[in-house]
Amino acid sequence: RTLDRELGNMDTDETLPLSQRSEWSDVVPLTQDDGPNPVVPIAYKDEFRETMDYFRAIYSSDERSPRALRLTEETLRLNSGNYTVWHFRRLVLEALNHDLYQELEFIESIAEDNSKNYQLWHHRRWVAEKLGPDVAGRELEFTRRVLSLDAKHYHAWSHRQWALRALGGWEDELDYCHELLEADVFNNSAWNQRYYVITRSPSSGGVEAMRESEVSYTIKAILTNPANESSWLYLKALYKDNKELWISDPSVSSVCLNVLSRTDCFHGFALSTLLDLLCEGLSPTNEHIDSVRALATEEPDTNLANLVCTILGRVDPIRANYWAWRKSKITVAAM
Amino acid sequence: EMEELPRITVSQREQFLVENDVFGIYGYFDASDISTQKYMMEIQRDKQLDYLMKGLRQLGPQFSSLDSNRPWLCYWILQSIALLGESVDDELENNAIDFIGRCQGSDGGYGGGPGQLPHLATTYAAVNALVTLGGDKALSSINREKMSCFLRRMKDTSGGFRMHDMGEMDVRACYTAISVASILNIMDDELTRSLGDYILSCQTYEGGIGGEPGSEAHGGYTYCGLATMFLINEVDRLNLDSLMNWAVHRQGVEMGFQGRTNKLVDGCYTFWQAAPCVLLQRFYSAHDLVHHGSSHISQGTDEDHEDHVHDEDYPEDSDDDDSDEDSDEGSVNGHGVHHTSTYINRRIQPVFDSLGLQRYVLLCSKIPDGGFRDKPRKPRDFYHTCYCLSGLSVAQHAWSKDEDTPPLTRDILGSYSNLLEPVHLLHNVVMDRYNEAMEYFFKAP
Numbered sequence: 001r002t003l004d005r006e007l008g009n010m011d012t013d014e015t016l017p018l019s020q021r022s023e024w025s026d027v028v029p030l031t032q033d034d035g036p037n038p039v040v041p042i043a044y045k046d047e048f049r050e051t052m053d054y055f056r057a058i059y060s061s062d063e064r065s066p067r068a069l070r071l072t073e074e075t076l077r078l079n080s081g082n083y084t085v086w087h088f089r090r091l092v093l094e095a096l097n098h099d100l101y102q103e104l105e106f107i108e109s110i111a112e113d114n115s116k117n118y119q120l121w122h123h124r125r126w127v128a129e130k131l132g133p134d135v136a137g138r139e140l141e142f143t144r145r146v147l148s149l150d151a152k153h154y155h156a157w158s159h160r161q162w163a164l165r166a167l168g169g170w171e172d173e174l175d176y177c178h179e180l181l182e183a184d185v186f187n188n189s190a191w192n193q194r195y196y197v198i199t200r201s202p203s204s205g206g207v208e209a210m211r212e213s214e215v216s217y218t219i220k221a222i223l224t225n226p227a228n229e230s231s232w233l234y235l236k237a238l239y240k241d242n243k244e245l246w247i248s249d250p251s252v253s254s255v256c257l258n259v260l261s262r263t264d265c266f267h268g269f270a271l272s273t274l275l276d277l278l279c280e281g282l283s284p285t286n287e288h289i290d291s292v293r294a295l296a297t298e299e300p301d302t303n304l305a306n307l308v309c310t311i312l313g314r315v316d317p318i319r320a321n322y323w324a325w326r327k328s329k330i331t332v333a334a335m
Numbered sequence: 336e337m338e339e340l341p342r343i344t345v346s347q348r349e350q351f352l353v354e355n356d357v358f359g360i361y362g363y364f365d366a367s368d369i370s371t372q373k374y375m376m377e378i379q380r381d382k383q384l385d386y387l388m389k390g391l392r393q394l395g396p397q398f399s400s401l402d403s404n405r406p407w408l409c410y411w412i413l414q415s416i417a418l419l420g421e422s423v424d425d426e427l428e429n430n431a432i433d434f435i436g437r438c439q440g441s442d443g444g445y446g447g448g449p450g451q452l453p454h455l456a457t458t459y460a461a462v463n464a465l466v467t468l469g470g471d472k473a474l475s476s477i478n479r480e481k482m483s484c485f486l487r488r489m490k491d492t493s494g495g496f497r498m499h500d501m502g503e504m505d506v507r508a509c510y511t512a513i514s515v516a517s518i519l520n521i522m523d524d525e526l527t528r529s530l531g532d533y534i535l536s537c538q539t540y541e542g543g544i545g546g547e548p549g550s551e552a553h554g555g556y557t558y559c560g561l562a563t564m565f566l567i568n569e570v571d572r573l574n575l576d577s578l579m580n581w582a583v584h585r586q587g588v589e590m591g592f593q594g595r596t597n598k599l600v601d602g603c604y605t606f607w608q609a610a611p612c613v614l615l616q617r618f619y620s621a622h623d624l625v626h627h628g629s630s631h632i633s634q635g636t637d638e639d640h641e642d643h644v645h646d647e648d649y650p651e652d653s654d655d656d657d658s659d660e661d662s663d664e665g666s667v668n669g670h671g672v673h674h675t676s677t678y679i680n681r682r683i684q685p686v687f688d689s690l691g692l693q694r695y696v697l698l699c700s701k702i703p704d705g706g707f708r709d710k711p712r713k714p715r716d717f718y719h720t721c722y723c724l725s726g727l728s729v730a731q732h733a734w735s736k737d738e739d740t741p742p743l744t745r746d747i748l749g750s751y752s753n754l755l756e757p758v759h760l761l762h763n764v765v766m767d768r769y770n771e772a773m774e775y776f777f778k779a780p
Contacts, residue, residue: 030450032449039392039430039434040398042394042401043396044399056450078399079402082403083447083498084403084446087499087501090501122503126501151345152595154550161547186597187345192552229597230596236540237541240540321685321686322583325686
């Protein structure tokens with residue numbers, strides 16, 4: 001672009017309005033059919049309006065040429081949310097059999113200014129899919145960069161998951177999750193990714209094979225930050241398809257008891273986990289009963305699950321109605 | 336040796352900053368005199384309408400980034416106006432119908448602006464905007480036959496839908512397609528085939544629903560997924576216990592909702608998260624559902640008669656004195672419902688903290704000059720205005736078991752004049768307009 005200007009190239013100099021570029025002199029710009037009294041009319045700047053008018057012209061004539069490709073780039077820099085332009089750009093790229101590696105770079109340059117844009121990520125997926133497993137590493141690198149600026153970036157995570165699935169590169173993913181969790185154990189996206197890896201990675205033996213090490217990893221995280229909801233949810237997830245094991249595994253019970261015995265931390269998640277275990281059929285031991293009763297300021301209920309609900313209504317008051325609702329759903333049993 | 340201070344993570348730091356802002360506002364409110372408090376609680380209808388009407392009439396150049404979302408702007412603004420119980424004048428109405436009509440594609444569906452490729456999200460917005468305008472002119476402007484073709488073209492063999500030709504596929508595309516099909520009475524087996532399977536595969540271990548299979552549970556997608564399952568009558572295929580549990584846990588100390596676990600509160604989730612809570616609670620109630628596993632509790636005999644607990648106000652809530660309001664319901668109920676008992680309970684205690692939620696919206700999201708925002712320090716915008724108001728409506732009506740039961744004074748935070756129109760939870764259009772659309776699209780030929 002700067003070169004064009006320096007050379008005084010009137011044809012393609014992008015600092016000139018399109019109407020003054022001889023390259024476009026044969027095209028009649030098409031104005032937007034807004035009607036006489038549109039609602040939500042936008043006071044477009046001249047450059048924006050003109051660029052869109054020229055885009056409409058080539059879109060309408062379906063011109064899939066190099067200059068059309070350049071015009072879509074200009075248009076997208078003005079509004080990267082225009083999915084019609086992205087769609088048309090794909091048609092042009094195909095028609096011209098354009099270098100898709102260059103396209104990856106183009107996308108990266110657009111992403112610099114606004115990465116929170118559905119269209120950009122869909123376009124990236126389209127390009128990467130065409131390039132195939134050769135770009136597996138590059139897609140992981142790209143998403144890693146975006147995640148280094150925002151470790152919970154939703155589109156980046158979706159793209160990363162897609163790339164792993166379609167292009168491969170699973171080997172270091174669990175380590176990457178660990179890296180992110182070391183930096184921020186509250187990063188729920190990283191926990192979600194852990195689950196993704198252990199359940200979907202072709203080299204993982206699945207949850208069954210990974211359970212022991214993952215449970216140990218998770219319990220360590222829980223004990224360090226008992227108020228971190230992410231780790232509790234993940235722990236339960238490890239037994240999603242084996243509820244009998246969940247209620248019989250001593251590590252699950254003991255992490256609850258451990259947290260409940262502490263005076264310096266939030267007990268809500270330990271209590272709700274215990275409630276879920278009881279609802280699933282856990283036979284409470286004396287240790288369970290004593291542990292819960294120690295927290296009760298209320299008249300102890302003979303039904304332990306009821307009592308847990310009561311205590312939860314007090315220690316987690318935002319959800320007081322929810323715990324009351326849970327209580328109402330528990331079978332009232334006679335002893 | 337210096338003791339090492341616990342390291343604060345990015346999540347903790349960001350949360351801390353938001354809490355500071357929010358509790359600062361609550362503290363200021365609590366310390367203010369009565370008249371200041373009254374002012375802060377007021378929705379400020381006039382200012383809201385000013386902001387909305389101005390937006391409908393003219394937008395500045397900074398809106399160029401939404402140039403492919405103009406039906407959304409129409410819907411966000413028109414829905415907000417309708418929630419406030421107002422409507423636009425005939426001239427504006429005609430201009431809106433005309434403009435939206437110019438976004439309609441020749442092969443069906445609506446694009447983000449005149450001449451743009453039809454897109455499911457803008458189609459949803461356009462249809463909802465027209466339904467909100469109401470009347471024959473608006474409703475007849477929708478080409479239903481072409482719409483059917485468009486929806487079918489967007490359908491994918493996996494069961495999901497793509498947003499546009501060769502576009503992205505996710506739970507949002509599924510919802511927008513099905514919501515439109517449902518309202519326009521063009522649902523068919525082809526559209527719903529394997530759709531439930533796709534959405535089911537998007538429910539995560541957390542209980543919420545993600546955008547694509549494997550993606551993190553997220554408020555927006557949870558609403559979309561759940562609403563879709565309701566619309567295709569496959570809700571019971573989801574793990575409802577874990578969904579309910581996830582949704583209620585998204586309400587934080589600020590009293591607003593977050594979109595994902597360990598992320599920040601945002602006013603728009605007032606709708607995306609509260610609606611599922613209400614939908615689920617009503618579903619459990621209507622189907623007399625017992626929470627899974629409750630019969631497993633290993634204690635004593637199976638006293639089954641207690642299983643089907645009536646969804647009544649809880650004993651703790653002793654000052655809940657609405658038996659007066661409800662006892663006449665049976666006799667004035669014109670729907671011919673048979674009641675097996677004389678005490679008809681048409682109210683439930685919402686599982687989320689509704690008054691707390693309303694507080695967040697009115698004190699932290701609402702801008703006195705008009706408009707609503709995500710959280711303090713963020714600017715207002717029409718998207719947040721729509722979803723904060725829609726969510727506020729959901730919260731105000733959360734005690735009602737059905738749409739015939741109006742809220743009580745104590746359900747509404749601030750004065751009763753804050754009361755908004757009730758919405759249809761599966762489409763987020765005002766109930767009255769939805770009913771009108773039903774009349775129009777479902778009338779016998």
